[in-house]
Amino acid sequence: MVGALILGAVVTADVTGAAAASDPDGAVERHRDASLVRTDKGAVRGTVTRTARVFQGIPYAAPPTGHRRWAAPTPATGWDGVRDATKPGIACPQAGLLPPVGPASDDEDCLFVNVTAPRNASSGSRPVMVHLHGGDHTDGEGAMHGAERLAARGDVVVVTVNYRLGALGYLAHPDLETRGESGNYGFLDQQAALRWVRRNATAFGGDPGNVTLFGQSAGGYSTCAHLVAPSSAGLFHRVILQSAPCTADMGRRDRESALTQGVATAAGIEREHGPDDWRTALPGHLVNPFGTGPEYTPAYGGRLLPHTPQEAFATGRFNQVPVLQGINRHEERGRVYGLELAKKAATGDPDARIDQADHYARLREEFGEEKAPLIAERYPVSAYDGSPALALAAALTDGNWARHSVDTGRALSAHVPTYAYEFADDDAPWYADPNYRKPDFDVGAAHTFELPYLFELEAYASLTTTQRGLAHRMIRIWSDFARTGRASWKPTTPVAPNVQSLASGPGGIRPVDFAEDHRYGFWRTLR
Known part of the structure; x- marks a missing residue:
């Protein structure tokens, strides 16, 4: 393998x-x-580059196969000799129909971490940054996020993690409850990886007493769950949330809904793939293509996650560590382009576009019949160069992301040092694959588009010289926060978001009136 x-x-x-x-x-x-490091399970040999030491495919838990499927992770088995850590481990099972999000895989032996350290970090005690990848809890892998630039320029040790996805990671079902609380296996994998970091960080030149947990989108919502999980206490010391405002509904399920969803999903698996017990179905039958099928997120309401982030932040009952959190200025433009592509496919018309009827129909679907006309009036197409797509994306970004980002920052800042940012590089790189054509409208700083500024990702086009300058500054911000728990601008307070805009070019990093720009006051009136 x-x-x-x-x-x-x-x-x-x-x-x-x-x-x-x-x-x-x-x-x-x-x-x-x-290139040689001894972990608690045995020695590994990685790769030494000009700037970094990279160790890939290190098991942090036993393969979740056989009787270990539908169960919390168990310790990995040790090995004799030296294990080759020069190649990534297999990604967890996923459909892989959208390559920029994750590769196709049907191999459940997938619980691996990858460690990237500065070349001179064989000794010392550097901050450790543990990254949880995004991908809707259905796609993605740690190894996609190359961390040499972040490790070398930030002088930090970076750990990226594979965790179980789709039904294999997040299906809750009454038939599984006899083995413990079901539905959060991917989350438990992440805890196991954090415990691996605590045992092994020193061997790679990292400080197990200074661990920053950070993630984007699904990985960020997982990080929100760790903030409120009693059993995650002490496993990290700072948190960075990228495009994952913890108080948003999209980042969680309640336990009852998760169990109901799981029963329906299990029945569907048996109906579609035959009479065999769904619990022993092939891995490929237990995952779904990105953006389709059941919504998988951490399930709240049981012993593992007894309180939602809203409840925990309101009472102070969470793992109180400094937080850096933010969103992208044009989060929803990518999803709106996806709606446009779906329309092209459904109509067979390659020139189909999001029109005003589509714009209003989506507002009704997202926010309801009563609120839709108020939102359409506040976000008229005429204010967006006559583009229904841009008007819709602005409303969805502000309603689904920005208002929750303000709420999250305010709630956290009542208890812990909290810093807020907005990634706002209007000309962020598009995908490298020529098969993914740009839309006719400007995508700007859409969801995921900050990632190539922090990581080496093959899915995106190369950064320009100016964008590389922003990347270096963002790496400094992220790594300095990991080192000190502070950013260089004013922290958020319960009454003032104090958001820093991150964009390339002169004056690109500056304070902005985030609440005003994203019409926070208007959205508060709609609650």
Whole structure:
């Protein structure tokens, strides 16, 4: 299996001896040492680049197969010799029909972490940043997020995580309750990865007493869950939330709804794929393409997650650590383009566009018959260069994201140091694959588009020289926060969001009136 090759001790000794014989000054030996780390389960050999040391495909838990499916993760088995950590481990099962989001996989042996450290971090005690990938809790993998630039420029140790997805990670069902609380297996995987970090960070030059948990979208909503989970206490010391305002409804399910959803999903699996027990279905029958099928998020209301973020923040009953949180200025433009593509496919018309009727129908669907006319009046198409798509995206961004970002910051700031940002680079890179054509309207700083500024991602076009400057500044902001728990601008307060705009070019990083720009006062009147 990729990322799981075991090298024998005899071979290792032979290579070492040969290197020493041909390199009397010891340069190869020093290079070999930099690529070798001993974890609590055995030694791993990674890759040393010009700026970083990269270790991939390290198991942090046993494969969740057989009797371990539908159960909390169990410890990984140790190994003899040196394990090859130069290639990623397999991604968790997912359909993979949208390659920028995640690769296709049907292999459940997928619970791996990847560690990237500065090249000189074999010793020392650097901040550790643990990243949870996005992808709707149905797609994605840790290895997609190359972290060499973040690790080297930020002088931090970065850990990216695979966790169970789709039904395998988040299906709750009464038949599974005899084995413990069902429906949050992916979340439990993340906890196991954080415990692995606590045991092993020092070996990679990291400080287990200074761990920042951060995630984008689904990974950010998972981070919200860790903020309020009693059993996650002490596993991290700072939090960064990217496009995941914790108080939004979209980031969670209540336990009763999750169980009802699980019963329906299980019945559908048996109906579609035959009479066999759904619990033993093939992995491919337990995942669905990105953006389709059941909504999978952490389920609240049981022992693991007894309180929602709204409840926990209101009472102060959460894991109180400093928080950096924000959204992208044009979050919903990407989804609106997806609606446009769906219209093209449904009509067979390659020139189909989102029109004013589509704009109003989506407002009714999202916000209800009573509120839709008020929102349409507040976001007239005429104010957006006559573009129904841009008018719809602005309303959806402000109603679904911005108001909750303000609420989240205010609620958190009553208890912990909280800093707010808005990623606002209007010309952020589009996808690299030529099959993904840009829409006719400007996509701007849409959902996920901040990621190539922090990570190396093959799915996106290259950054320009100016954008690389913003990337360096964002890495400094993220890593400084991981190091100190502070940002360079005023923190949020219960009455003032104090949001910093992050964009490229002169004056691109500056304070903005986020609440005014996103019509927060208007949305408060609609509650």
